[in-house]
Ligand code: OSB
């Protein structure tokens with residue numbers, strides 16, 4: 419496959435409601451899409467990050483530069499390209515995993531479309547539909563939170579994740595558990611907001627039957643997570659800390675986590691995400707598919723990954739309506755608490771020109787320059 423053109427489309431979509439986490443409040447999704455035109459087919463992918471480096475060190479502008487000046491030139495130097503060659507071609511560039519992921523994914527989409535294979539088939543999916551969870555932001559009051567959770571449960575979501583931070587943790591968890599009962603699948607995500615000195619406090623979450631506590635401590639604190647794991651009964655799950663299959667192996671060997679949130683972008687792409695799945699499955703460690711408020715473009719590929727056999731917990735792969743009044747692909751719709759895994763070529767959905775035009779704020783050529 420020969421790449422003829424790579425284009426970056428800066429898009430901005432309003433969220434249906436503001437989404438507050440321990441690291442900030444989002445009112446829109448401000449990111450970019452990559453469009454790769456080859457001699458065989460066209461491929462699309464979505465950058466998972468934000469304009470500000472608050473979730474991780476990368477951000478949209480850093481990824482734009484990394485792609486333009488360092489990643490795209492190395493991939494173009496290959497001549498004939500397959501997605502499986504991209505990882506090695508960009509390996510000497512340190513970090514920039516979200517940027518590497520969007521490039522590899524767009525190339526993989528073009529490649530799979532060229533031979534009519536879906537992401538799901540390519541990755542090894544074993545399910546036609548996957549259970550949907552939903553990530554619920556920090557709210558101003560407990561009644562407001564209970565209303566939001568009731569709404570999501572009414573729509574059929576099978577698992578609730580509460581964003582937490584110091585001052586918004588045990589009380590909201592207790593309130594949701596009391597209101598909706600012991601059968602509710604419930605978990606929390608702190609996005610690194612705590613330190614090991616909070617262990618006694620976090621232990622109070624043990625009384626509420628949580629599936630897991632996601633990323634309580636700093637991303638580079640595997641030792642702290644291992645210590646915390648020994649102090650709380652609730653399984654610790656890592657998100658930000660896991661940036662590769664090697665990280666995953668290290669975290670598991672140290673006892674830093676018992677569950678892994680797999681976000682393909684955070685680990686450099688779907689091929690590395692699958693390696694983490696394989697490693698976890700071989701070790702009997704449950705994994706689930708995280709999210710970054712993706713549009714239909716990113717969501718479609720995530721659903722294919724979430725259909726692998728080791729993804730045994732519901733993910734943060736929610737329906738399009740949880741995020742956007744109008745998505746840029748056909749919307750993903752909840753059906754009995756599940757989302758269908760796209761089975762068309764590549765990511766299995768098309769970018770709709772009308773909606774795309776309404777949210778595109780700029781375009782930039784990455785190749786040819
Ligand atoms: O930590 O999982 C996270 C959203 C943006 C950045 C980080 C996270 C999240 C979510 C929402 O929790 C997941 C989603 O619904 O896409």
Ligand code: MG
Nearest residue numbers: 607632633657
């Ligand atoms: Mg998280």
